[in-house]
Amino acid sequence: MIELQNVAKTYQISQENLVNAVRGVTTTIDPGEFVVITGRSGSGKTTLLNLAAGLTKPTSGKVILDGVDLWGLSDSRQSALRGKSLGFIFQFPSLLPALTTLDNVRLPVTFRSAEGARDNDGTDRAAALLKSVGLSDKAKAYPRQLSAGQQQRVVIARALMNDPKVLLADEPTSNLDEQTEREIMELFREIHTERQLTVVMVTHTTQLISYGTRAIEMANGQIINGRN
Numbered sequence: 001m002i003e004l005q006n007v008a009k010t011y012q013i014s015q016e017n018l019v020n021a022v023r024g025v026t027t028t029i030d031p032g033e034f035v036v037i038t039g040r041s042g043s044g045k046t047t048l049l050n051l052a053a054g055l056t057k058p059t060s061g062k063v064i065l066d067g068v069d070l071w072g073l074s075d076s077r078q079s080a081l082r083g084k085s086l087g088f089i090f091q092f093p094s095l096l097p098a099l100t101t102l103d104n105v106r107l108p109v110t111f112r113s114a115e116g117a118r119d120n121d122g123t124d125r126a127a128a129l130l131k132s133v134g135l136s137d138k139a140k141a142y143p144r145q146l147s148a149g150q151q152q153r154v155v156i157a158r159a160l161m162n163d164p165k166v167l168l169a170d171e172p173t174s175n176l177d178e179q180t181e182r183e184i185m186e187l188f189r190e191i192h193t194e195r196q197l198t199v200v201m202v203t204h205t206t207q208l209i210s211y212g213t214r215a216i217e218m219a220n221g222q223i224i225n226g227r228n
């Protein structure tokens with residue numbers, strides 16, 4: 001489903017200062033897997049996830065999504081493929097404060113309509129997703145009126161809006177207390193089993209590895225533990 005072939009990412013900070021954030025990673029994420037990526041701060045987890053998501057262009061190597069070389073496509077075909085197949089949850093909160101919960105969940109469809117891909121404004125689906133994350137009663141609330149855990153559930157609902165095959169999540173529970181973290185992880189488990197979604201999740205909490213079907217540990221831009 002997602003194949004990383006000897007993928008590397010080097011950031012140039014200044015003329016003589018390079019950071020090898022990811023160094024030659026090869027791995028395949030198969031349908032139905034729940035991959036948990038751990039590692040110390042700065043080990044390259046976010047960079048690897050963004051490479052797998054096609055959000056970051058590799059310095060070398062290939063990213064193959066559904067058999068297609070992602071960076072061999074034109075911009076528009078690449079974003080169409082990404083939009084169809086992948087849902088993202090970023091490390092930093094990303095709800096738009098001026099939009100209601102419902103409109104935040106609808107956002108991916110709003111973008112697609114702008115491209116003329118779809119007329120349906122997605123309201124029904126957004127409402128159904130809000131219900132599935134237990135937030136029916138908050139459809140008209142604004143993000144600031146929600147707790148951190150509720151906001152994260154809205155983010156998860158939004159990531160499911162385009163019915164992706166793979167959900168990529170970067171530290172989705174990092175700002176939550178333990179109880180709420182468990183609730184969010186149960187929600188991921190449910191999404192993984194009931195919607196049969198492939199999940200790739202980054203976390204620094206090693207206890208969360210037990211939710212996955214496979215663990216990858218990163219250090220220094222490489223996978224040091226876990227199969228390819």
Ligand SMILES: Nc1ncnc2c1ncn2[C@@H]1O[C@H](COP(=O)(O)OP(=O)(O)OP(=O)(O)O)[C@@H](O)[C@H]1O
Nearest residue numbers: 011013019021040041042043044045046047048204
């Ligand atoms: N846009 C960027 N420009 C320059 N260097 C970057 C950039 N993004 C990441 N890096 C560097 O690449 C390395 C890996 O960063 P990355 O964000 O992937 O780590 P991480 O494992 O996700 O860390 P954390 O657990 O703190 O989120 C770090 O040394 C970081 O400073």
Ligand SMILES: [Mg+2]
Nearest residue numbers: 045046047091
């Ligand atoms: Mg990170």
